Amino acid sequence: MAAPAPSADIWHSLFNFYLTSAITISAVVFAIMIYVLIRYRSRGEANPGDPEYRIGDLSQRGSVKVAIALTIILGVLFLGLTTSTFSAMEFMEEIPEDNPDALHIKVLAFQWGWRFTYPNGKTLTGELRVPAGVPVILEITSQDVFHTFSIPAFKVKKDAIPGRINYAWFEGKYAGEYTIRCYELCGVGHAEMLARLLVMEPEQFEKWYEEFSSKG
Amino acid sequence: MEGKEQTRVNPLIVWLFTTNHKNVGILYLVTSLYFLVVAGILALTFRIQLTVPENNFLTASAYNQAVTAHGLFMLLWVVTPLASAFANYVIPIQIGAKDMAFPRLNALSYWLYLASGIMALSSFFAPGGTADWGWTTYAPLNTLQYSPQAGGSLMGLAIIILLSSSIVATINFMVTIFRLRAPGMKLMLLPLFSIFWLVTIFLMLWAFPAFLAPLILLVADRVLGTVFFTSPEGGALLWDHLLWFFGHPEVYILLLPGLAITGDILAVFSGRKLYAKKVIVGALIVAAILSYIVWVHHMFMTGIHPGLREAFNITTELISIPFGVITISYILTLVGGKIRFTTPMLFAIGALALFIIGGASGVFNSSVALNFGMRGTFWVVGHFHYTIVGGGITGLIAGLYYWWPKMTGRMFNEKLGKLHFIIYMIGFNLLYFPMHALYDMPRRIYVYEAATGWGPINMLITMGGFLFGASFILFFWILLDSLRRGPVASDDPWNAKNYSIEWNVPSPPPEFNFPEGKVPVITAQGLEFRSINEIVGGPVSGISARIGPSKAPNIPANGGTPMEHHGPHLSPWPFVLSMGVAMTLLGLFFGPGLLILGLAVFIGSLVGWGWEDLKERFHVAIEALGEKWPFDKVENHTFAMWVFVFGEIGLFGPLFMAYFFVRANASLTGFAWPLPGQIHDITLGALNTILLFTSGLTMSLALIGAKRGEEDLLRAGLVATFILGAVFLAVKGFEWSELFAEGITFGSDISASLYxxxxxxxxxxxLAGLIALIYLIIKAYKGGFSPHRHVGVEAFAIYWGMVDAVWMFLFPLFYLI
Structure with missing residues (x-):
């Protein structure tokens, strides 16, 4: 299923990559664990016999080589996984400021809703209309408490912090309707702090925006 | 004999006034299980609310309070206190000590913990209800403007008292584990539980004061009207940095005890040595250090610099490596063993399995890119419940089954234990696993629309929650059934006597843990109990030289049992003092009568405690022998004070960081920071600097007097220090009153708040120092100090030096720049 935004495409492929790795690694570890548990189970001897350990015994079991090898394997595995996400992070973070077509929107979070200010200075509350296929740059802030702006379907997320402006961007691939939500507890209205995102065909958007701009 | 004396005391009095580490452990156990039930029921109420879309079982406000209290209770009043229960009960025995280093402080830790719990529970009944901002308490939602309910402030105070209790416990355990080990008991010989607990308290020593710092600022905002979290110079990010600097070490504080018990149990029930124990311990230390430099991974979406994000991304991922090493070492431990699947072993295996899943989902979270999806969703909730509940609490339940026969002298029903394990695992996974599928659903929403499609999964989660809850009913039934009619447990029901000392003493152990008149000694051959004569190979008169005033054990002439307790070792003061604290602080919210009574009780208990010391009514068992590496040279009280001072760095460090954070932001927001001399009189500041500095010198003279036995010098030094300290406070009070007269109050602006x-x-x-000085002066005039008994003076000199040192920072920060 194609995601509705490039950021979501990248996110899902990265997520699937992580999921595959996590399931594979966990499966191997669990397989070893289950094998060990079955292989070395006590076969019901009445007397379990003398254990290997003894209080006061400083001698070590195991080899340093195994530990070093293990550390290196885990290090390569985990750090490889992590650094592989940096390019995705840069894509999702890099604000396309140089793109002349980009639409700049100021986002104001408040208890409890979202207000969007367009380049023409006019505002919409509870609804954001943008054209498809055009990058949208968001300047996010809050007028009261800590909120988190997100379009979950697009995997776009940024904290809205009073006294501070954070930037995010997204691009809707197709016309459609999506949800904007708050992802940080911000008081009793947190659950209902929603807004509608309307991604429109560019021509339709142009038409709407002209009307919107000319309205008193 | 001692024991007979004890039996005549009313059992209620024994439980209230006890200072015995095993009794304190049981008090911790019962109280933490009580809070587990409270926090669990809170969780079930909000799970009911979330079962179906658009439900209206709870209001938004009730839901937010339940979520917040659930988180705070579980993190602060359940997991660590439950671990403390075992630490209190077992660790002195595992290291070969007869009790904790400071039994009364140990009791004080518990009673302060209970006092804080009473305050936290009372906060529900304060006007407007309790805190409802989520356990993370994000600013500025946590300020009065957005959350005016008094219960929120009470909850803040409750946490402050809880953290104080933990800090006292930390110091006590630090001294106990470093200084009270049996002869031959090297640190690496200790079971993992004792070693991991030592690392845990090292984390606590800085993490808890670091949490104290923002809480003090928050309570100041809410009660005094300061503006730390409402001004743009402090605000949301100041809270975020301070909270999460504490937050990540806290995660390991929660996890490590359970993880340690898991490792010990895997070794015991497979009959194998731990695989690469040194590597496990090394990995643990690495993870503990790393935990202090990962906090920004909780703040990936706050708009901080991307370069910083990558750095913290890497440090976070690095943490996977030591935990991966520990996990695999645990599995390798089992290889070649004869694994006995007892109930504790099943829970240990379960803990390891759940921890692996939690670790795997954690790898996702470290990625900044994936955080664009995960941040603030149920995925995160699923992840941390797998680690903290799955790895931590499951391990602690394994520990409870493991040590239950030791603590109660009764076995439990194994079949029911195994049934409990099965229901627990099914319930757990049904509850938390589906949360990963809700990686779009925000945390802490009390209601969601049907169109989201989250309904069916939430239904499954709630069913899992109730099954998981039911497993605890069975759990408690198993425990009660064992108490009522369980078969009597032998000393060593698990065949673990070669693993750690506690399985070599009766179940439950006698009052002083070991056979009459003997102490454990560890040799290459194993454990032996020897009488004191055999250890020192002759008369023991030399031993008392390094033991402090009022704590000198009466060493009998026959050299029999120098560690024996003499006189009652019950003390009412830890209990009374804690209740005084609770009453005073509750009085702030529920009426001045309670406040005044509380203050009277508090002051009375301080006097009582001091009196008890002066009269030497309370004696402590101190091991004069044994392993003390690497702190051989320092006396217990002095060492405790050094630990305390080290902990104070954890408090003042973040406070100074807050200062610099605010100053840096002030230059961005254009806030006009007052110029030197503009508000704070440099002359008065300099005068105070001189006063305090001089008092440091007089205190040094007092210490020299004490060491040389020159009583006049000691007394003069102490009195001079007291006078200089009092004048310092008077000047400070004058400055404050002048400022107030000029209209500069707590909330005038951020610079005034900080000042x-x-x-x-x-x-x-x-002020606390002056109160302690009164005690020292009385004692000095009563001739209570001698060249060999002056640790009180020495410890106080260290404390006073720290107070001086902090002022050396405060003076330039507020008066000169």
Whole structure:
């Protein structure tokens, strides 16, 4: 299923990559664990016999080589996984400021809703209309408490912090309707702090925006 | 004999006034299980609310309070206290000590914990209800403007008292584990539980004071009207940095005890040595250090610099490596063993399995890119419940089954235990696993629309929650059934006597843990109990030389049992003092009568405690022998004070960081920071600097007098220090009153807030010092110190030096720049 935004495409492929790795690694570890548990189970001897350990015994079991090898394997595995996400992070973070077509929107979070200010200075509350296929740059802030702006379907997320402006961007691939939500507890209205995102065909958007701009 | 004396005391009095580590452990156990039930029921209420879309079982406000209290209770009043229960009960025995280093402080830790719990529970009944901002308490939602309910402030105070209790416990355990080990008991010989607990308290020593710092600022905002979290110079990010600097070490504080018990149990029930124990311990230390430099991974979406994000991304991922090493070492431990699937072993295996899943989902979270999806969703909730509940609490339940026969002298029903394990695992996974599928659903929403499609999964989660809850009913039934009619447990029901000392003593152990008149000694051949004569190979008169005043054990002439307790070792003061604290602070919310009564009780208990010391009514068992590496040279009280001072760095460090954070932001927001001399009189500041500095010198003279036995010098030094300290406070009070007269109050602006709170905290330290000085002066005039008995003076000199040192920072920060 194609995601509705490039950021979501990248996110899902990265997520699937992580999921595959996590399931594979966990499966191997669990397989070893289950094998060990079955292989070395006590076969019901009445007397379990003398254990290997003894209080006061400083001698070590195991080899340093195994530990070093293990550390290196885990290090390569985990750090490889992590650094592989940096390019995705840069894509999702890099604000396309140089793109002349980009639409700049100021986002104001408040208890409890979202207000969007367009380049023409006019505002919409509870609804954001943008054209498809055009990058949208968001300047996010809050007028009261800590909120988190997100379009979950697009995997776009940024904290809205009073006294501070954070930037995010997204691009809707197709016309459609999506949800904007708050992802940080911000008081009793947190659950209902929603807004509608309307991604429109560019021509339709142009038409709407002209009307919107000319309205008193 | 001692024991007979004890039996005549009313059992209620024994439980209230006990200072025995095993009794304190049981008090911790019962109280933490009580809070587990409370926090669990809170969780079930909000799970009912979330079962179906658009439900209206709870209001938004009730839901937010339940979520917040659930989180705070579980993190602060359940997991660590439950671990403390075992630490209190088992660790002194595992290291070969007869009790904790400071039994009364140990009791004080418990009673302060209970006092804080009473305050936290009372906060529900304060006007407007309790805190409802989520356990993370994000600013500025946590300020009065957005959350006016008094219960929120009470909850803040409750946490402050809880953290104080933990800090006292930390110091006590630090001294106990480093200084009270049996002869031959090297640190690496200790079971993992004792070693991991030592690392845990090292984490606590800085993490808990670091949490104290923002809480003090928050309570100041809410009660005094300061503006730390409402001004743009402090605000949301100041809270975020301070909270999460504490937050990540806290995660390991929660996890490590359970993880340690898991490792010990895997070794015991497979009959194998731990695989690569040194590597496990090394990995643990690495993870503990790393935990202090990962906090920004909780703040990936706050708009901080991307370069920083990558750095913290890497440090976070690095943490996977030591935990991966520990996990695999645990599995390798089993290889070649004869694994006995007892109930504790099943829970240990379960803990390891759940921890692996939690670790795997954690790898996702470290990625900044994936955080664009995960941040603030149920995925995160699923992840941390797998680690903290799955790895931590499951391990602690394994520990409870493991040590239950030791603590109660009764076995439990194994079949029911196994049934409990099965229901627990099914319930757990049904509850938390589906949360990963809700990686779009925000945390802490009390209601969601049907169109989201989250309904069916939430239904499954709630069913899992109730099954998981039911497993605890069975759990408690198993425990009660064992108490009522369980078969009597032998000393060593698990065949673990070669693993750790506690399985070599009766179940439950006698009052002083070991056979009459003997102490454990560890040799290459194993454990032996020897009488004191055999250890020192002759008369033991030399031993008392390094033992402090009022704590000198009466060493009998026959050299029999120098560690024996003499006189009652019950003390009412830890209990009374804690109740005084609770009453005073509750009085702030529920009426001045309670406040006044509380203050009277509090002051009375301080006098009582001091009196008890002066009269030497309370004696402590101190091991004069044994392993003390690497702190051989320092006396227990002095060492405890050094640990305390080290912990104070954890408090003042973040406070100074807050200062610099605010100053840096002030230059961005254009806030006009007052120029030197503009508000704070440099002359008065310099005068106070001189006063305090001179008092440091007089205190040094007092210490020299004590060491040389020159009583006049000692007395003069102490009195001079007291006078200089009192004048310092008077000057401070004059400055404050002048400022108030000029209309500069707590909330005038951020620079005033910082000035009042930072110098106020310092002033409180001076005041506490003066109170301690009164005790020292009385004792000096009664001839209570001698060249060999002056640790009180020495410890106080260290404390006073720290108070001086903090002022050396405060003076330039507020008066000169």
């Amino acid at each position: 009042y709170v930072l110098t106020g905290i310092h002033g409180a330290h001076v």
